[in-house]
Amino acid sequence: MTQNILERGNVVAAGTATTKQEAIREAGTLLVAAGAVTSAYVDSMFDREASVSTYMGNFLAIPHGTNEAKESIIRSSLSLVRYPDPIDWDGQPVRFAVGIAGLNNEHLGILSKIAVVFSDEDEVQKLIDAATAEDIFTLLEEVNAE
Template sequence: MELSDILDENIIFPKANYTSKEEVLNGLADLFKKEGYIRDTQEFLQAVYNRENEGVTGIGNLLAIPHGKSESVESPGVAIATLNSKVDWESLDDEGAQIVFLIAIGTENSKDHLTLLSQIARKLGNDEVNTKLLSAQNKKEIVQILTS
């Protein structure tokens, strides 16, 4: 599974005004539900919070990659939010998050989520990419940055 193959503008939210980790997760999970990626928002969010309890998903450099494996997932997806200001998020560098990639994976797709995590982390290990994402004005720009 390639990141470029599953990017969907319908689940990308640039310049979001979320003010907390919970708002980000709820907002992106609602996008998943609205677009048919998940059947049950609460069941999916429970899987995400269970994973959050295992260890930090903020990988530093204002980036967080929360994820959940749930039977509620109809099809794998990556919802993305770039935030107007950083929010408190447990992270390796204690700086919070301003770019969030929420990954939804079904329970039978465990290899797929590791592949996606790896691709996202590799792509966003570049400070220039993160800067471009934060300044992107629309969904098309975000997709272009991530696929170039």
């Protein structure tokens, strides 16, 4: 990994989605715009969600593609969208959708770092209270450390 997995441009402080499907599309579109995945990867994010929920707890969902979509990944990347009001994710409240694409299993280390941050309710509250996307990025920048 020679570059940051989470880039400032992939953090949105006030997402516009109001449904799970819109949130998956919003997180996936950021990955496409960053040049990390093709649009086919976003389609596979919906396939993944149809087979297993990506809700993780503590207001977090991590939508990602299926194993079959690996050829749609150009480089490892994360996107993060925060929502002002919780989105209903199969009956669970989600305030953060973290889109993820990983090459060569690089995403496994990233996922563990995200999980550590979101397992701490105080850290989650800091992310909810952050005023700007820049503040959110600063709080999560540690996920880029190798």
